[in-house]
Amino acid sequence: MKNQQIADIFNEIAELLELKNENVFRIRAYRRAAQNIGDLSKDVASLSYEELEAVPGIGKDLAAKVREFLETGRIAKHEELKAAAPGGLLELLRVPGLGPKKAKLLSDKLKVKGIDELEAAVRAGRLSGLPGIQKRTEENILKGIELLKRGTERRPIGRVLPLAEEIVRRMRSSAPVDQIEVAGSIRRWKDTVKDIDILATSRDPAAVMAAFVKLPQTNRVLAHGETKSSVITDDGIQVDLRVVDKDSFGAALQYFTGSKQHNIKLRERAVRAGLKINEYGVFREPGEKKIGGAKEEDVYRALKLAFIPPELREDAGEIEAALEGRLPDLVTLADIKGDLHVHTKWSDGSHDLDTIVQEGRKRGYRYIAVTDHTKGLGVAHGLDEQRLREQMRLIARANEKLSGFTVLAGTEVDIRADGRLDLADEVLAGLDIVVASIHSGFKQPQEQITRRLLAAVRNPCVSVIAHPTGRLLGERDAYAVDLEGVLKEAAKYGVAMEINAYPLRLDLNDLHIRMAKGYGVPLVISTDTHVANQFDYMAYGVSVARRGWVEKRDVLNTLSCEQLIKRLKACRSRKKREKASA
Secondary structure: OOHHHHHHHHHHHHHHHHHOOOOHHHHHHHHHHHHHHHOOOOOHHHOOHHHHHHOOOOHHHHHHHHHHHHHHOOOHHHHHHHHHOOOOHHHHOOOOOOOHHHHHHHHHHHOOOOHHHHHHHHHOOOOOOOOOOOHHHHHHHHHHHHHHHHHHHOEEHHHHHHHHHHHHHHHHHHOOOOEEEEOHHHHOOOOEEOOEEEEEEOOOHHHHHHHHHOOOOEEEEEEEOOOEEEEEEOOOOEEEEEEOOHHHHHHHHHHHHOOHHHHHHHHHHHHHOOEEEEOOEEEEOOOOEEEEOOOHHHHHHHOOOOOOOHHHOOOOOHHHHHHOOOOOOEOOHHHOOEEEEEOOOOOOOOOOHHHHHHHHHHOOOOEEEEOOEEOOOHHHOOEOHHHHHHHHHHHHHHHHHOOOOEEEEEEEEEEOOOOOEOOOHHHHOOOOEEEEEOOOOOOOOHHHHHHHHHHHHHOOOOOEEOOOOOOEOOOEOOOOOOHHHHHHHHHHHOOEEEEEOOOOOOEOOHHHHHHHHHHOOOEEEEOOEOOHHHHHHHHHHHHHHHHOOOEHHHEHHHOOHHHHHHHHHHHHHHHHHHHHHO
16 A cells, blocks of 8 residues: 555655745645545555545645656655755654754754764764753654664554555455465554564465565565465565465464464463464374364364454463453444544544534444544644534534434543643533543653643543553654553543554553553543544554453443443542542
């Protein structure tokens, strides 16, 4: 898929335009287009010109540039800007958090031409005394370099899964495969992925291999064998395809799904039971009589274990739970009744209320919560008190016409640096749901970040804390926070923690989710939708929830609308009673 390549080019154009002090609205247009193309659930190459122009933030000019890339592999405007940029500057711009102006300063003053030279300059103290450079700046540059290097080893699943799915689709249509599945850490839904593992069965493995190495995504062939081949894609991701016998497919799928430690535990248990398990099947010792392997369930059944879903296979107690009949009944996508974090054109979303409602209904939801940003987030055109009241009236009128579907009036209110919320309580009290989140001050000390979140949790109006650790995979680490302390307080008041399904967030992560569940904190799984197709990201949120051992009963938006509103009101009442007795 070319989506991410085009998004990267548009982001780079925006940074190069910023260096030239060009029109700020033009710069924002490229950044918005980059985000929306990167977030498309369809391959941009499959869109007609009309469909491309209809993507929010694209329009005729940028649609032409997308077509130019698809036809030529380049964009002339991008090449022109790159040619005018000082040598090495583009590489510096890759460092998360560095910014175009600071990158140019370092390029001009220190003549550094790449990441390694920049890192050496920081460690040698050469940045000291430069305008705007402080000790904290140097520390942040080193963190950004570390984050960048990490990102070259493992990619966010949201960047890799669409590619894996596209490869599987193409193999199904162009090669004689009978069964084909993605395995590895993608199938376990880990938040970051190193490479892509695919398994297949076929009566003609040679034809499958020939089709695989000729895929349009292939940049370089590493190996081309009779039953196994490896390629590097245009995005630099290694993809391994194995064709196995039909009666070994289940055992191979289990083996290559992993994790390594999970498989070690299974093999140890097999040895004690007089069995051998590997990618070829399940065998009885001595004599190696094959007793299973066509289906993945054969492996667990032979070891007298309940089937363990792929998301749980991390050697985190799942084998013991399977042995004792304690495996959770994991939440599914079908359990979700609505999305509780959705943006519209009133702030930085791309669609009006009617469009958002239609998209929610298409997915079988019974409700959505409109949670546009508040005034403190000026870049998102956040709502002040007056505009929020206007939007509440619009939602009330919409609900009068809707049948079997409810729009909840809400907001994503900003948590200020001192812990106060961005809008007055008397306004927030009139909403159905208040989602509170941090959008600034990510580098504050742990104590300050923690105080801000605790203040929001205790606020009588707040229902949910959104993206609680603030991370962006590959771009920004989580801020420093005593999350355990925040979770304990959230459990006390019944405030929900969000599992943000946006693929670069997945925040809370699986470990934090399991911690929240352990403390009895209610959870919501929401998409943070800004563009209609982002509703599809709910699958990412549900999958990371499953990695955290989450069941339907743990998630508020598996409730009916009536039950949900009752729970939200109970949370507010509890905090009001606590405040009154304090």
